[in-house]
Amino acid sequence: MSYQEQVIEWYKSLQNTICAGLEKADGLAKFQEDNWSRPEGGGGRSRVIQDGNVFEKGGVNFSAVHGVLPDSIKKALGVSKSEFFAAGVSIVLHPKNPWVPIIHMNTRFFEIEGETWWFGGGIDLTPIYINDQETKGFHSELKSTCDQFDAEYFPKFKEWADNYFFIKHRNETRGVGGIFYDRLNDRDWNELFDYNKAIGDTFLKAYLPIVNANADKPFNEEHKNWQLIRRGRYVEFNLVYDKGTKFGLETNGRIESILMSLPTHVSWPYNFQPKENSQEQQTLEKLKKGIDWV
Amino acid sequence: MSYQEQVIEWYKSLQNTICAGLEKADGLAKFQEDNWSRPEGGGGRSRVIQDGNVFEKGGVNFSAVHGVLPDSIKKALGVSKSEFFAAGVSIVLHPKNPWVPIIHMNTRFFEIEGETWWFGGGIDLTPIYINDQETKGFHSELKSTCDQFDAEYFPKFKEWADNYFFIKHRNETRGVGGIFYDRLNDRDWNELFDYNKAIGDTFLKAYLPIVNANADKPFNEEHKNWQLIRRGRYVEFNLVYDKGTKFGLETNGRIESILMSLPTHVSWPYNFQPKENSQEQQTLEKLKKGIDWV
Numbered sequence: 001m002s003y004q005e006q007v008i009e010w011y012k013s014l015q016n017t018i019c020a021g022l023e024k025a026d027g028l029a030k031f032q033e034d035n036w037s038r039p040e041g042g043g044g045r046s047r048v049i050q051d052g053n054v055f056e057k058g059g060v061n062f063s064a065v066h067g068v069l070p071d072s073i074k075k076a077l078g079v080s081k082s083e084f085f086a087a088g089v090s091i092v093l094h095p096k097n098p099w100v101p102i103i104h105m106n107t108r109f110f111e112i113e114g115e116t117w118w119f120g121g122g123i124d125l126t127p128i129y130i131n132d133q134e135t136k137g138f139h140s141e142l143k144s145t146c147d148q149f150d151a152e153y154f155p156k157f158k159e160w161a162d163n164y165f166f167i168k169h170r171n172e173t174r175g176v177g178g179i180f181y182d183r184l185n186d187r188d189w190n191e192l193f194d195y196n197k198a199i200g201d202t203f204l205k206a207y208l209p210i211v212n213a214n215a216d217k218p219f220n221e222e223h224k225n226w227q228l229i230r231r232g233r234y235v236e237f238n239l240v241y242d243k244g245t246k247f248g249l250e251t252n253g254r255i256e257s258i259l260m261s262l263p264t265h266v267s268w269p270y271n272f273q274p275k276e277n278s279q280e281q282q283t284l285e286k287l288k289k290g291i292d293w294v
Numbered sequence: 295m296s297y298q299e300q301v302i303e304w305y306k307s308l309q310n311t312i313c314a315g316l317e318k319a320d321g322l323a324k325f326q327e328d329n330w331s332r333p334e335g336g337g338g339r340s341r342v343i344q345d346g347n348v349f350e351k352g353g354v355n356f357s358a359v360h361g362v363l364p365d366s367i368k369k370a371l372g373v374s375k376s377e378f379f380a381a382g383v384s385i386v387l388h389p390k391n392p393w394v395p396i397i398h399m400n401t402r403f404f405e406i407e408g409e410t411w412w413f414g415g416g417i418d419l420t421p422i423y424i425n426d427q428e429t430k431g432f433h434s435e436l437k438s439t440c441d442q443f444d445a446e447y448f449p450k451f452k453e454w455a456d457n458y459f460f461i462k463h464r465n466e467t468r469g470v471g472g473i474f475y476d477r478l479n480d481r482d483w484n485e486l487f488d489y490n491k492a493i494g495d496t497f498l499k500a501y502l503p504i505v506n507a508n509a510d511k512p513f514n515e516e517h518k519n520w521q522l523i524r525r526g527r528y529v530e531f532n533l534v535y536d537k538g539t540k541f542g543l544e545t546n547g548r549i550e551s552i553l554m555s556l557p558t559h560v561s562w563p564y565n566f567q568p569k570e571n572s573q574e575q576q577t578l579e580k581l582k583k584g585i586d587w588v
Contacts, residue, residue, distance in 0.1 A: 034565070048564045057564060169543045169552075232556070239533035240543070249463045249534070258463075262526070262562035269558055270342045270351060271328070271550040 003117065003189060004085055007109040008064050010193075011089045012045070014107070014200045015062045018091065019047055021204040022060070025211050026052040031060065036254045040067035042085075046257040049093075050264070054100065054215045058093035059260030063253070070250055085111045088121075089200070090244065092261040098227035099214035101127035101134075101175065102234060103207050104261070106244055107200050109193075117189070119196045120182040122157070123203060124165050125210075126175030126234060128227045130283045132293075134210050135176045139293040141206035142179050142199075149195045157181045162289040167237050172287040174237045226280050228267035235262055297411065297483060298379055301403040302358050304487075305383045306339070308401070308494045309356040312385065313341055315498040316354070319505050320346040325354065330548045334361035336379075340551040343387075344558070348394065348509045352387035353554030357547070364544055379405045382415075383494070384538065386555040392521035393508035395421035395428075395469065396528060398555070399497050400538055401490055411483070413490045414476035416451070417497060418459050419504075420469030420528060422521045424577045426587075428504050429470045433587040435500035436473050436493075443489045451475045456583040461531050466581040468531045520574050522561035529556055 001009070019031045029052030037043030044063030049055050064087035074082060088108030095102065107121035125138050139158070146154035157179035165174040179199075184192055238245050238261050248258035274280035295303070313325045323346030331337030338357030343349050358381035368376060382402030389396065401415035419432050433452070440448035451473035459468040473493075478486055532539050532555050542552035568574035 032564075050564055057562075059564075169549050235529065236533060236553075239530060255463050256565040259530075259562065260564055264561055264563055266560045266562070267558055268351075268553065268556035268560070270326075270344055270353075270554055 003109070003111060003193075004064075004087070006193065007087050010197060010200075011062050011064070011087055011107070014197075015045065015047065015060055015089050018089075018200075018203060019060050021208065022049065022055070022058070022093070025208055025215075026054045028053040029055060034254075034257070036257065038065055038067070038252065038254070040065075040252060042066045044254065044257060046254065046260065048260050052096075054095055054097070054211060056094050056096040057260070057264045059091065059257070061090045061257050061260065063087065063090075063257070065251070065253070067251070073247065073250060079112050079115060081112045081115045083112065085109075085113065086247075090261075091203070094231065094263040095211070095215070097215055097217060098128040098219050098223040099217040100211055101125050102231070102263075105200075105203050107196055109196070116185070118183040118185040119192050120184060121196060121199055122161055122164070122178060122180035123199065123206065124161055124175060124178035124180065125207075126230070127283070128223070128230045129279055130176060130286045134213070135293045138176070138178065138206050138210065141202055143294050145198050145202045146179065148198065149191070153181075153195075154179065159290075165237065166289065167233060167241070169240070170233065170236070172233065172284070173289060174234065174287075176286070176291075176293065225267070226274075228265060229269065229272055231263040231266045232268045235266055238262065297403070297405060297487075298358075298381070300487065301381050304491060304494075305356050305358070305381055305401070308491075309339065309341065309354055309383050312383075312494075312497060313354050315502065316343065316349070316352070316387070319502055319509075320348045322347040323349060328548075328551070330551065332359055332361070332546065332548070334359075334546060336360045338548065338551060340548065340554065342554050346390075348389055348391070348505060350388050350390045351554070351558045353385065353551070355384045355551050355554065357382065357384075357551070359545070359547070361545070367541065367544060373406050373409060375406045375409045377406065379403075379407065380541075384555075385497070388525065388557040389505070389509070391509055391511060392422040392513050392517040393511040394505055395419045396525070396557075397501050399494075401494050403487075403490070410479070412477040412479040413486050414478060415490060415493055416455055416458070416472060416474035417493065417500065418455050418469060418472035418474065419501075420524070421577070422517070422524050423573055424470060424580045428507070429587045432470070432472065432500050432504065435496055437588050439492050439496045440473065442492065443485070447475075447489075448473065453584075459531065460583065461527060461535070463534070464527065464530070466527065466578070467583060468528065468581075470580070470585075470587065519561070520568075522559060523563065523566055525557040525560045526562045529560055532556065 031047040034046045042065035046061045048059045066085045068082045091105040105123040111117040143154040161177040161180035164180045325341035328340045336359035340355045342353045360379040385399040399417045405411040437448040455471040455474035458474045
């Protein structure tokens with residue numbers, strides 16, 4: 001099988017596994033599937049869950065597209081040929097309960113046949129209220145997977161996530177980070193494919209324990225309000241900075257699949273300031289780069 | 295008085311007049327004022343209204359900033375000197391009632407002393423449900439002001455607004471448009487200053503009749519839901535495309551003043567499709583460029 005056939009097969013099976021795990025955790029809602037194709041080439045299988053016990057809105061999207069890169073992206077990528085192939089799985093989940101963090105994963109393969117290929121991806125966690133112990137557990141899972149391949153991966157990709165998931169205009173990280181990597185082609189294709197698969201398999205292991213521990217915790221209006229505000233920051237990051245979103249919008253991807261990352265309910269009250277020593281303020285103080293959670 | 299002193303004085307008085315008119319229309323909420331200064335030079339007087347009878351959230355912001363342009367913006371503007379001055383008033387109002395349209399106005403003066411200056415601005419209306427008659431009245435007010443200066447202004451600036459307030463990834467205009475112009479320096483400074491003042495004075499005349507006609511109209515949950523979705527489109531436009539927002543974020547403006555344009559409550563349900571022949575669908579069909587409302 002070609003690289004492209006292999007990644008397509010794997011990404012589809014990853015989508016199946018993750019959707020099954022999330023439906024089980026939710027216990028109520030089922031993923032709704034929308035297949036789409038892109039006039040310029042390729043398409044995807046979007047799966048969105050809404051109004052569940054646990055998840056207010058979330059998507060686990062597979063796509064495999066090909067076509068001609070817009071000049072702006074070609075220039076940004078520094079490639080000379082225009083015919084590209086890109087496939088991957090993108091996940092964003094917005095839980096109902098403010099004690100359950102938002103999660104994001106992206107895992108992708110990009111190829112310009114005859115010129116170059118690379119893997120990219122990342123998993124990062126955005127708690128509404130940061131729980132140090134859970135954050136440590138989350139980072140430890142990612143580290144343990146990375147360490148099986150290269151001891152330098154985790155520190156490098158953790159720092160990359162801190163820098164990537166950063167809301168410059170707020171001077172805040174989006175959440176507690178995780179890992180982020182791009183243009184990974186520093187070793188044999190099969191080895192990097194295995195690494196990418198291992199990261200994909202880490203998703204449920206790293207996230208479900210946090211979901212299960214918090215999904216039934218009681219919360220009040222103040223907690224909910226803070227969640228809506230933090231979701232606003234999430235929207236700001238995705239629409240202003242996120243490269244995947246930009247790539248999707250500029251290459252005429254399916255809009256509702258790309259923007260499944262935006263939560264159902266969001267709020268931007270003017271100039272909200274958390275109270276001194278509140279849990280909200282304690283969370284804000286930890287939305288910084290360079291915290292060693294492990 | 296220098297150009298800069300004259301525009302500052304005028305913009306402050308315009309802010310006063312408009313805030314007074316809007317408070318009267320609201321009948322309950324008062325503008326909260328926040329003065330801010332920018333480490334790099336200048337500052338502003340932000341005024342935000344929230345939780346009123348009519349307005350859920352809105353801002354009427356004056357700012358006058360100066361400093362050194364980031365290279366990216368210098369390049370985009372095609373100027374050679376870096377020391378800039380920019381002043382203006384920015385308005386966005388998000389009404390509570392879905393029958394009252396969102397409105398936006400921006401009026402600004404930009405100068406690079408010793409090199410160039412220009413005026414820019416625009417007013418555009420974003421109804422949740424498009425009312426043809428009101429839209430016609432709104433466009434007519436703008437046309438009548440423009441026509442006092444140049445018969446070519448309105449058609450040119452109306453087309454510019456159609457193109458500017460366009461959400462490319464949705465293939466929808468943001469609302470029913472209005473006027474938009476930038477880098478206006480095709481005639482004497484005083485004449486263009488007068489034009490800019492006349493547009494500023496048109497704001498309340500064009501908007502308040504629509505507010506007063508609709509603020510007490512009954513609405514149901516379906517109307518409210520559609521409003522939250524349309525507000526989502528507004529956020530998409532402002533964070534993905536709006537040049538003023540981008541300029542503010544990149545030049546280290548006061549974030550809560552820049553993002554006062556984002557509504558308190560917003561919603562992104564997955565893949566919402568209006569029913570056939572519904573009022574929602576009728577509105578969507580009119581979110582197109584090139585409609586001659588006058």
